[in-house]
Amino acid sequence: MxxxxxxxxxxxxxxxxxxxxxxxxxxxxxxxxxxxxxxxxxxxxxxxxxxxxxxxxxxxxxxxxxxxxxxxxxxxxxxxxxETFPDWSRAFMERSERAVAIGEYAAHAVPGLLQTEDYARALLRVGRSLKDEEQLEERLAARMARQERLGSPDGPALWVVLDEAVLMRPVGGAAVMRAQLARLLRTAAEPHITVQVLPFRQGEHRAMGGSLTVLTLPDGSEAAYTEGADSGQLVEEPGEVKAYAETYDLLRSHALPPDMSLDMIRTAMEGTHRAARVPSRSERRRLAQEQLQQPGGWQLRRGGPRAPRRRPRP
The missing domain is CATH 1.10.260.40 (lambda repressor-like DNA-binding domains)
Incomplete structure (x- = not known):
């Protein structure tokens, strides 16, 4: 027995x-x-x-x-x-699975919710906490499974700001990267997903050095998560979360408008990318207002578009 x-x-x-x-x-x-x-x-x-x-x-x-x-x-x-992920990422994963709105600034790589399988595998393979191929496949399966909620009826609203470096770094090689950029273009067409690009020419900003995520939970509370190459921190103290949310709003207001961002992603995919022409403040305001007038446009807050708060389901 x-x-x-x-x-x-x-x-x-x-x-x-x-x-x-x-x-x-x-x-x-x-x-x-x-x-x-x-x-x-x-x-x-x-x-x-x-x-x-x-x-x-x-x-x-x-x-x-x-x-x-x-x-x-x-x-x-x-x-x-x-369990296959480091301790510091598990609390964040649990909250992100309940979030009704997710705002992300990605400094180095496409966020996990929008990654293709090949792109995700290439990133996970170089993780310092990875033990072996078996754990690689386990982490890959878990990451792909988390994407299912994004397409479900009760999935979160997602607003992503990609640093221009994300488009320029050929993770997994040229073919894998082209497929990943094509995936970004497809998913950005979904009404609950918005993608912007923060161009190099905008210069320094408050979130340099790592990625930032702001989660809105069903009860209206927020949490922030910062992540580097080998560590992450979940922040839930209201004052600190508010400061991170303001930083994220600034990043969105400085990023290219969604339509221009998609054009940049498309040129990167086609291999014709050039440094972005950063629109003036008045041009950004005009483009943002035009975006808001489209069906499903989101309201501005603190000078930048903000993910909508969904009411908890009864």
């Missing part, structure tokens, strides 16, 4: 223990369950023992359906994959 796994050892161990209990209650062997969800029996063994690759979201859903678990395994799955 296989030794019992300690469910308190990790979320993967808890998932495995719950799966084993559900399987035995259903009177199924590992081989029988594997055939039902179209995987080999050793895959079921690995999951139950919390060894090897963690289950994908699709496999967790298939196991849940096969065992009539009423979403128990599906609900556990995000917590299992969150």
């Amino acid at each position: 296989a030794s019992e796994i300690d469910p308190s050892a990790s979320m993967a161990a808890l998932f495995g223990a719950r799966l084993r209990r559900l399987r035995t209650s259903a009177g199924l062997t590992q081989a029988e369950l594997g055939r039902t969800v179209h995987v080999v029996s050793t895959r079921i063994t690995q999951i139950e023992r919390a060894s090897g690759h963690r289950p994908t979201r699709e496999l967790a859903r298939a196991l849940d359906d096969a065992l009539g678990a009423e979403n128990l395994l599906v609900d556990l799955w995000p917590h299992v994959h969150r």
Whole structure:
């Protein structure tokens, strides 16, 4: 008889223990369950023992359906994959999964919510906290899964400011980068997603040195998250969050308007990029007002467009 796994050892161990209990209650062997969800029996063994690759979201859903678990395994799955990331990023991930509006300034790379799989793999591969290829695939699966909420009916409004450096750095090589830029152009056409570019010619600014995210939660409160190459910090103290939100508003007001930003992304994708002509303050104001007059235009606050606050669902 296989030794019992300690469910308190990790979320993967808890998932495995719950799966084993559900399987035995259903009177199924590992081989029988594997055939039902179209995987080999050793895959079921690995999951139950919390060894090897963690289950994908699709496999967790298939196991849940096969065992009539009423979403128990599906609900556990995000917590299992969150363990593959450093401690300092987990609290931020939990809050971002609940956010109704997300504002991001990306200094070095396309934000995870908008990354292609190949682009994400290239970035994750160079992470200093990465242990091996197995963990790489686990982190990649978790990142891709988080993108699903962006397209759901209750997904967040997303406003992204990309530093011009993000467009110029060919992460993964030329082909991967072209596909990533094309993805940005497609997603920016969605009514709840806005993309701007902060050109080099705008010079220095308050967020230099790292990326910044401002989250609006269902109760109307906000949290800020700053991140460098190997560390991150979640900020929830209202005064500090307000200061970061003001910094983010300034970045948006200094960035190119959305239409001009998409033109810059397009020229970068086509290999015809040139340094941006930064519009004057009066031109930016005029372009912003034109943007606001379009269907779904967002209100200005502190001189820059601000993501809308959604009322919590009853």
